[in-house]
Amino acid sequence: MTGDCAVYDDGVLRITNTDDPPGLAIVGEIDEATYDGLIGALGRFARGPGEVHVSMGGVSYCDLAGLRAIVCVTGADDGARGNGGGDSRRVVLHEVPPQLAAVLRIVGWDSTPGLAVDQPPGSPGARESGRHGSVAW
Amino acid sequence: MNPAEGAFQHEACIYESDSQFLDTALPFLADGLALGEPVLAVTNPANLELLGAALGERSGDVDYAESAFFGRRPPRRVAAFYRYWKGAQGSTRSGRVRILAEPVWAGRSAREITAWTRMEAALNVTLAATSISMICPYDVRTTDPGILADALRTHPVQVAGSAQSPLPQYADPASFARACDTRPLAQPPDGAETFDFGGDLRGLRRFIVGSADAHGVAGDRADMLVLAVSEVGAYLKGQWTASATVRTWEQPGAVVCDFRQPGGSISDPFLGLRPAELVPGDGDGLWLANQICDWMDIRSDAEGCSIQLQIPSSHDQEMAAQPGIRYPA
Numbered sequence: 001m002t003g004d005c006a007v008y009d010d011g012v013l014r015i016t017n018t019d020d021p022p023g024l025a026i027v028g029e030i031d032e033a034t035y036d037g038l039i040g041a042l043g044r045f046a047r048g049p050g051e052v053h054v055s056m057g058g059v060s061y062c063d064l065a066g067l068r069a070i071v072c073v074t075g076a077d078d079g080a081r082g083n084g085g086g087d088s089r090r091v092v093l094h095e096v097p098p099q100l101a102a103v104l105r106i107v108g109w110d111s112t113p114g115l116a117v118d119q120p121p122g123s124p125g126a127r128e129s130g131r132h133g134s135v136a137w
Numbered sequence: 138m139n140p141a142e143g144a145f146q147h148e149a150c151i152y153e154s155d156s157q158f159l160d161t162a163l164p165f166l167a168d169g170l171a172l173g174e175p176v177l178a179v180t181n182p183a184n185l186e187l188l189g190a191a192l193g194e195r196s197g198d199v200d201y202a203e204s205a206f207f208g209r210r211p212p213r214r215v216a217a218f219y220r221y222w223k224g225a226q227g228s229t230r231s232g233r234v235r236i237l238a239e240p241v242w243a244g245r246s247a248r249e250i251t252a253w254t255r256m257e258a259a260l261n262v263t264l265a266a267t268s269i270s271m272i273c274p275y276d277v278r279t280t281d282p283g284i285l286a287d288a289l290r291t292h293p294v295q296v297a298g299s300a301q302s303p304l305p306q307y308a309d310p311a312s313f314a315r316a317c318d319t320r321p322l323a324q325p326p327d328g329a330e331t332f333d334f335g336g337d338l339r340g341l342r343r344f345i346v347g348s349a350d351a352h353g354v355a356g357d358r359a360d361m362l363v364l365a366v367s368e369v370g371a372y373l374k375g376q377w378t379a380s381a382t383v384r385t386w387e388q389p390g391a392v393v394c395d396f397r398q399p400g401g402s403i404s405d406p407f408l409g410l411r412p413a414e415l416v417p418g419d420g421d422g423l424w425l426a427n428q429i430c431d432w433m434d435i436r437s438d439a440e441g442c443s444i445q446l447q448i449p450s451s452h453d454q455e456m457a458a459q460p461g462i463r464y465p466a
Contacts (some may be wrong), residue, residue, distance in 0.1 A: 031337065032371055032375075061363070061364075061367070061420065063368060064413065064422050064425050065421075072415055098357060099360035099361060100362060102361065103358075103364065106425065107425065108220055109415065111224075
């Protein structure tokens with residue numbers, strides 16, 4: 001699903017557009033040094049129709065700020081800001097590395113409305129939730 | 138802001154018998170159910186049995202958790218309370234959520250008792266924006282008198298049965314928390330691995346990968362340590378011109394990573410305890426580090442500040458028995 005044309009590449013982080021499904025493939029390290037590049041690549045998905053698919057199998061490191069930017073690519077944070085969000089377009093994260101799936105669970109973003117997390121086969125399953133979405137750990 | 142927000146209630150219940158426990162806990166939970174509020178009981182197995190029997194038919198409407206596993210460490214406990222409140226927002230008629238929360242005290246080290254007591258003070262601040270009504274039971278029969286005395290300082294209100302009374306001993310949470318932070322940090326031994334961190338986060342991550350490997354910390358656990366360490370580095374870099382000395386070493390059962398930032402000073406005693414949200418907040422990265430590690434201690438003095446992380450070493454058999462990332466566990 002990875003296209004040939006990189007929309008960002010600084011040697012540490014490489015982001016390419018994908019057409020089918022529409023979205024991005026990310027390879028490399030995301031931290032404050034590459035954050036602006038990530039934001040720039042995500043920008044074109046902030047508005048418009050349809051789902052956004054992000055292939056993360058090549059992400060070797062991603063800090064919390066970077067993960068937040070990806071989760072909020074279609075404006076999922078608008079609801080949290082009280083901007084009347086909640087009808088955001090679906091974001092699908094593919095091949096999420098286990099440590100990032102763990103971070104999503106720790107911070108609770110895995111239950112963000114409109115977000116689907118697709119982990120590689122054989123990785124730890126989704127957590128069990130209580131009736132009110134509680135988690136004990 | 139929702140009218141029900143910003144009204145965190147935090148009350149201590151000092152009890153001497155099973156019947157005194159039930160006198161307070163039962164109406165608290167039953168009244169919540171009658172009001173259509175989500176109700177969570179977090180306590181020890183004996184009290185969970187007492188509550189289940191006393192609630193009878195209504196017991197199926199209460200959420201339960203055994204205290205020892207509902208947040209194994211104070212930062213995770215705060216996050217678990219917050220998560221429950223957030224998850225319950227769609228199902229509370231009144232806007233409020235009730236939590237009965239009795240920590241485990243027996244068998245804890247002095248360091249742990251201080252951390253859990255400190256958390257009781259921190260809840261008043263870190264959960265202030267929630268609409269949680271929380272009662273924290275303390276069993277006089279099994280709890281050290283010093284812990285009971287501190288409970289009167291970390292809760293603004295005491296409750297017995299349905300009678301509430303303000304606690305004159307209640308202490309300013311920040312002052313109380315700072316007074317808890319007197320234990321000196323572990324000192325790096327001779328031979329500790331050292332890295333001079335001047336802001337190069339990739340270099341810092343390479344250092345910690347090598348250091349983790351040298352101490353037998355591998356796989357998922359090493360990945361999580363790298364995350365925690367890199368977030369601490371990013372925080373220091375965001376606050377000051379990073380010039381921290383990073384040292385790692387192994388002590389019984391744990392790998393320690395110590396950041397020393399000359400000229401730095403951290404005054405917020407609750408930094409790293411406020412749950413991260415989709416909306417960015419101060420210290421989010423430290424919050425993540427605090428969730429990942431068993432300990433994150435922060436100290437400031439005249440010359441600078443230190444942030445010290447501690448994670449279980451490769452000798453930890455609890456994690457070894459459960460391969461794969463144990464977050465949450």
